[in-house]
Amino acid sequence: MSLCLVTGGAGFIGSHLTEQLLKRGHHVRVVDDFSTGRADNLAQVKDHPHLSLLQGSITDQLLLMEAVRGVDVIYHLAAAVGVKLVAEDPVRTIETNIYPTEMLLRLAVQSDCRFFLASTSEVYGKNPKGRWTEEDDLHFGPTSRPRWAYGCSKAIDEFLSLAYHGKYKLPVTIGRFFNVVGPRQVGNYGMVIPRFVDQALAGGPVVVYDDGQQVRCFAHVDEVVECVIELTESDAAVGKIFNIGSDQDVSVEMLAREIISRIDPTIPIQYLGYQAAYGLDFEDVRRRVPDVSRLEQTLGRKPSRPLGKILDDIIAWKRAARSAEDA
Numbered sequence: 001m002s003l004c005l006v007t008g009g010a011g012f013i014g015s016h017l018t019e020q021l022l023k024r025g026h027h028v029r030v031v032d033d034f035s036t037g038r039a040d041n042l043a044q045v046k047d048h049p050h051l052s053l054l055q056g057s058i059t060d061q062l063l064l065m066e067a068v069r070g071v072d073v074i075y076h077l078a079a080a081v082g083v084k085l086v087a088e089d090p091v092r093t094i095e096t097n098i099y100p101t102e103m104l105l106r107l108a109v110q111s112d113c114r115f116f117l118a119s120t121s122e123v124y125g126k127n128p129k130g131r132w133t134e135e136d137d138l139h140f141g142p143t144s145r146p147r148w149a150y151g152c153s154k155a156i157d158e159f160l161s162l163a164y165h166g167k168y169k170l171p172v173t174i175g176r177f178f179n180v181v182g183p184r185q186v187g188n189y190g191m192v193i194p195r196f197v198d199q200a201l202a203g204g205p206v207v208v209y210d211d212g213q214q215v216r217c218f219a220h221v222d223e224v225v226e227c228v229i230e231l232t233e234s235d236a237a238v239g240k241i242f243n244i245g246s247d248q249d250v251s252v253e254m255l256a257r258e259i260i261s262r263i264d265p266t267i268p269i270q271y272l273g274y275q276a277a278y279g280l281d282f283e284d285v286r287r288r289v290p291d292v293s294r295l296e297q298t299l300g301r302k303p304s305r306p307l308g309k310i311l312d313d314i315i316a317w318k319r320a321a322r323s324a325e326d327a
Contacts, residue, residue: 001024001025003027003070003072004028004029004073004075005031005068005073006030006031006075007032007058007075007077008032008079009037009042010030010034010038010042011036011037012041012186013077013177013224014030014032014077015037015042015184016182016184016222016225017075017077018030018042018051020229022048024229026050027050029054029067030053031053031058031064032055032078033055033057033058035057038184041184059099068107068110068113070111071113073232074114074116075232076104076117076118077118078096078100079096079118079154080092090149093149093150094149094153097154098153098156098157098160102160105160108164108170115170115171115172116172116175116228116231116232117161117174118177118228119154119155120154120176121288123151123154123176124136124151124288125138125140126283126285126286127139130287131247131290132243132288132289132291133243133293134240134241134242138151138155141283158174161174162174162239171238173231173232173237173238173240174240175231176243176290177244177245178219178244178245179216179246179288180220180244181194181220182220182222182313182317183221185221194314194318196259197259197314197315200264201318203264204260204267204268205269206256206267206269206270207269208252208253208269208271208272209274210271210273212254212269213286214284214285215251215286215287216289217245217246217289217290218245218307219244219303219305220303220309220310223303223304224244224245227242227244227299230299231298231299237298240294243290243291244303246290246302246303246304246305246307247289248307253269255307256269257269262311
């Protein structure tokens with residue numbers, strides 16, 4: 001079995017990926033500084049004999065050199081994430097998302113290992129197409145709007161990864177995540193479903209930004225990490241970019257109503273302008289829907305869990321977490 005490095009392995013997606021890799025018999029080395037990840041996310045596997053943890057920042061080059069030693073596969077998930085965090089601290093976003101990726105790529109070439117880069121739907125910017133394919137143009141807003149720093153930084157990561165594949169034949173696979181959701185995700189950084197669920201469980205109101213007609217798609221984290229592992233292990237995926245997410249769209253307002261109906265139908269919705277939520281320089285994307293044909297053709301499937309079942313899973317987890325805190 002392989003030794004896998006998971007950067008950001010104590011984060012929401014990273015912890016689920018770590019668990020799945022361990023279930024498949026791999027050895028896993030996690031690097032995380034716990035700035036957005038949490039030790040509790042790894043509670044179910046913290047004593048696993050095949051798991052090791054290096055606590056520290058991916059901006060620490062000496063730490064990265066130690067982390068990469070002997071690994072067969074690198075899953076690079078660590079990043080500055082979340083719309084709120086990016087809007088408030090674009091410097092941290094750029095520094096965290098670009099320089100460590102280049103260092104990891106250099107180390108990956110030296111170690112002769114596979115490399116998965118976790119990218120994002122944010123790289124499409126505000127492309128006006130109804131569904132985005134991996135070869136579509138990127139449409140960013142002006143540099144005076146910090147909101148675009150995240151998407152630009154991850155686009156640079158993609159350019160770097162593909163350049164290392166082209167120049168050094170590094171087996172790189174890139175996955176662009178579209179609204180990955182599930183247990184352990186928190187709403188502190190702008191993630192909409194955990195924020196709505198927390199607000200509803202607290203009695204409301206559920207706060208919807210703008211008019212609520214923004215369109216999004218939501219994929220369960222379990223399905224996403226399975227796709228990540230299978231793509232990374234597939235020779236057919238090397239050197240390619242994949243949209244990873246659900247292609248079943250829903251408006252944010254309808255999402256709020258679905259959550260309210262499952263918790264307490266009497267809870268009101270409150271609408272709040274973007275400027276009040278994120279500041280004067282914020283811009284949003286009205287529609288974010290992936291074309292997942294390439295993913296389906298490569299793996300023979302795509303994330304397909306219905307939104308209702310996803311919401312039921314998240315609400316059950318949130319209720320259990322609240323009960324544990326109250327006990």
